[in-house]
Amino acid sequence: EGETVGFSQIGSESGWRAAETTLTKTQAEERGLKLQFSDAQQKQENQIAAIRSFIAQGVDAILLAPVVATGWDAVLQEAKEAEIPVVLLDRQVDSSDDLYLTAVGSNLVHEGEVAGKWLVDSVGDKECRVVELQGTTGSSPAIDRKKGFENALAGHDNLKIVRSQTGDFTRAQGKEVMESFLQAENGGKDICALYAHNDDMAVGAIQAIKEAGLKPGTDILVVSIDGVPDLFQAMANGEANATVELTPNMAGPAFDALAAYWKDGTQPAKFLQTESKLYTQADDPAGEYERRKGLGY
Amino acid sequence: MLLTIRSLTKTFPGTQALDAVDFDLAAGEVHALLGENGAGKSTLIKCLTGAYRRDGGTITLDGATIDPQSTVEAQEQGIGTVYQEVNLLPNLTVAQNLMFGREPRRWGLIDSRALRAEARETLRPYGLDIDVDRDLGSYSVAIQQIVAIARAVALSGKVLILDEPTASLDAAEVRMVFDVVRGLRERGLGIVFVSHFLDQVFDLTDRVTVLRNGRKIVTERTAELDRVKLIEHMLGRALEHEVAGQAARTAAVRPPLLEFRGFGRRGVVEPFDLTVGQGEVVGLAGLLGSGRTESAELMFGVRPAQSGEASDGQSRLDLSSPRAAIAEGFGFVPEERKTDGIVAELSIRENIILGLQARRGWARRIPRAEQNRIADDYIKRLDIRTSGREKPIGELSGGNQQKAILARWLAMNPRFLILDEPTRGIDVGAHAEILRLIRELTQAGMSILLVSSEIDELVASADRVIVLRDRRHVAELDGPRVTGAEIMRAIAGGAGRDGEVAA
Amino acid sequence: MNTRALPLYATVVIFLLAYLLCWLQFPNILSTRVMGNLLTDNAYLGIVAVGMTLVILSGGIDLSVGSVIAFSGVFIAVILRETSLHPLVVFALLLALTTAFGAAMGFLIDRLAMPAFIVTLAGMFLARGAAYMLSIDSVPIAHPFYKTLQSAYWLMPGKGRLTLIGVVMLLTVLAGMVVAHKTRFGASVYALGGGEATARLMGVRQGRTTMLVYAFSGLMAGLSGIVFSIYTGSGYSLATVGTELTAIAAVVIGGTLLTGGAGYMFGTLVGVLTMGLIQTYIVFDGTLSSWWTKIVIGVLLLVFILLQKGLLKLSQSRLAAGA
């Protein structure tokens, strides 16, 4: 016991990630593990350097939340040669799967599909013009959540994405871009639904909709992804309609898998998928808000 | 003729700097180019060497028409130049400066050893034994000037142009430079020499060309001219009183105004005592680097003193910073006008009222009409040559910039004004004017500290002269002992080394 | 002693001192493994900093380099994916492209008398935008030649790896030293940094030199992009955001004056290693939260700069007193 685990986190760019960091730390503490934390400030080069430093230090395992899918072969190979197991958190890499022990995470495309399916189901046969707030241009959640959503809409010609712009995963940009959507779509009267790649943008956009004199959740349906507390609050107020949860507790399953591996070399499955649960206004959003409030979001 | 210039013309916005000027330079002559401040001397040189694009005119060198577009081209054609003020690069070593653009190379790479050797070789005729591997900026202005001259000489195959090369040199160094120039004349080079020191002109040059307001006035053999006539050509009128002779020193004891006791700073100036009387002109004499500027800066709080105190008879003075010194009624016209004096992109008006405004505080702006009045007043009184008060001061000729800085301080009417080389680069007319002004100011009760390398100037205006050597005040001359010979002796360290310290 | 080299000495002394302090706390830091990592992990930064040093010496600044590195990676990855060209050919194409890009910025800066800060800022937007347009996705590079490049290293005693890209970085610094200190072009660069007007009067071909300086920086950014693509084995348009600022900080810590005209190429190497050491120290420590990481990096940066300033003052006054 008392193993040292290095954790290379992407950064702290959103509340969700802060929550993931907090949960990883508390999980490690509960299990009596020593956590070496390194914040990469959104830079892959910092993550690679951190992993190499972990190897040089001789940690017992490495948790990696990769900022991008590509480019990990060499450093993972190094870890493998040093016989240090690596567990990927919440995002995938495109390296060969024998370079890491396992990956814990959700399926980003699937999340988009869940959100899209909810919209398809709730709109029915009505004509619906959808606007989309993308995540940071080029980031894998932005790409995959867009793809999944489009998959779900395929074949339903009454739903059309009429505007799609990046909101950089931030509230401010979400609000600003939504304002311009409203502006461009006849003051918002032509928009029937908003799909945001994360909840923060949705929260910003909800404000923009309110300020334009429309009712978010009623006049414009709002569906987004992540399940952060503020969005549950919005749902409780009837201002948002649905969110797909992405649990920030990725470390728990990771530590479980590591414990088993350390004990007798058990190889876990290569992908431990977390549930992408859909929450709607019917799922006691106020209660969910209370449950999540203190998690460090 | 080696070099022929025909109807050279150059116009700046608002100024006709050169108006169809003709100029000839023979091989084997030193040709003086003279004129008041702003007459167009530097402009002529810059047009000739491609630093400025000329508006019209032809240049012929050795019978062939040339049209240098850049200073490099001029250099390649054998014209080496020392420009006024813009000299060399302080961040490069002496050797790099000397050899810039023609560094010796081995296998395509600069050969540092040969570079140093050649640099030392270039400097040899000037008797300068300095470490050529140190940054040029770490040397005094005088040494930088000699390095610039050495570089230009080395570059000039046919023509050497020197724009006020001697402004910051003292007598011994001037002699050295002149020896080199004479040697070049023997070798058949044509040399253009710009200076406001008429003695040097008569000493060195063969012919003289005078410019006034951008026009050529006359070209004559130096030997056929006398001083008075030359000045008349330059000014377009006779000079009423040239700087010469003794100041009319009154034996009357002046009431003391300021007293410095044990004033000094480690590594800058050794502690000294100094009393300045009401309406008195105290001169500071010494060789370059003897600590005159440093003494002046100490008194003005540029570098605060570490020891000693100053008082005005009633109370102790706070001289911890220029602002404090100004509040005590001090003023300071610095030696390096480009870095310490002018604020180049501001207009003449703004430069003149800057000190006044700073003293009034930012909240109380001097009304525009008042600013205009002050500026116009000094432009007229000091005869600043400009197309208007709104011209950026950086576009004035060097001498006129100096006058504008002087105006800044006069406008503040200090009780004690420190003038560090106030006449450097200033033409004869203005020179006389400034010395007249000094007299006028002292008569009105202002006290003046005059730092100068020109002993004549000190003799002409100072009531008392302090001599510095190696950062120490070594002698004080007053009354009838303020003569050129006495000052020279004290500087050289011959007479009265001891006993006269702070007599 | 020559006063111009003082900042360099100060930088080296501070770096060694810092390394000593780190070693006292984490003995592991003196292993060849960490030293090898320091070279490999900062290879791309070192290369781009060489170009930046020259630009800063000339009195300019190049904000575009981070984006150019990202663009290079994407360019290489996309071309290798779409065509069957050999990577070496692609490298040549890329270097020509980035050099031309740098030269174009230099042209604007000189001919239109526009400030370098702004021109290269636009260049930064442009290069990043071009990378987006090539591909938004991160693109893996699968070419076998890349595997060879990536696995080219020399195993030092103690299991440390001296990688190919680390060596390339050291060679680049060496080349940079030659260019800056041993060629007429280098002398012109220092001259420009010392004062444009004076440099012109002394015979510097300002236009040519400016263009070459930025072209050199573009070349270095391209090379750095190649190294970065080898380092990560992929191209990603969001990579190396803000690297220009890290590079500038490294150059400044290395003792080069931001106003131009004074500094040493070797100092930049030390500056880069110092930045790497700060990173390594923080990872070894492993207790800093995300926000304390940022604060500590800033504080360490400040401490380095203050120490350098202090050391400089001290030795200067020593010299003055001794003289």
Added chain:
Amino acid sequence: MTLLKRIAPQLVALALLVALVTVFYPGFLKIGVSGDRLVGPMVDVLKRGAPVALLAVGMTLVIATRGIDLSVGTTMAICGAVAAWAVAGGWGLVPALLLALAAGALAGLWNGLLVAVVGIQPFVATLILMTMGRGIAQLITEGRILTFTDAGFAFFGSGSLLGLPVPAWLWLACGLGMAALMRRSALGLLVESIGINRRASALAGVNATVLLIAVYVVSGLCAALAGIVVTADIRGADANNAGLWLELDAILAVVIGGNSLLGGRFSIIASLLGALIIQTIDTGILLAGFPSEYNLVIKAGLVLVILVLQSPRIAGEWRLWRDSHRASREAALHRGAAK
């Protein structure tokens, strides 16, 4: 009159840009009324331009002193975090705003001391706070988005006054007020003089050190206002993203405003126009509906074109061409008259 001449290039650029955007989005100039407020893309530009415009006011002064302030973006984040923390903590609106302004002033003071007293080059000195600042902001928010519900505070972000958005009033007041202060008092002259030649100004008795510090403090205060606006706008302090990279936009605005990065003469009004130009580009891109990946290239291209057209060399060539044209026309007239 001289002012008009000074800002003419910016006005022309803005007009051309508006025309260009209108081509791609015909409704750009439409202004409607919704309730008691004006709505329309132009109003959006006025509102969305607020952060950059506010930053540009302080940045203009800093740049006039030959400095640069890279830390304004992070200062925004710090001040926003402070304000949100105070409001959420029940301090009340006014103390929260004062606290945020104090934080901005403190950040500016820190920069100013490093630059003016310690003597670190502005780029590096402010780079330090730029690096640290987000960490400090996150320390306050503990990494989450600190939300609040105070309607009074939100008013600064999304309220409106006499039909116009409050942020627009803020930057207009701040910019015009500062411009007036600079020109009515002697501050403008003194700031310009230390920017051109600090040493000479100090020798002439200008209190250069204090003035330099003050300029950075003003920049910090402007950043604080900008931070308040963006925080109020989304009703939450987003320490990570508030003001991210806005320092670059602010510098760009100052330069598009025709101010020299080498210090000296400055015009705040022109910088404000620069900020408007940038915001028009940004809003125009959003409205025109191009795919996101083209945003940067379009912005870079437009900025480059504007800067090239404004560059002193081009202006010089243009004047030369115009003068020679005029001269030849006059000559032709003379000839005509002679006949």
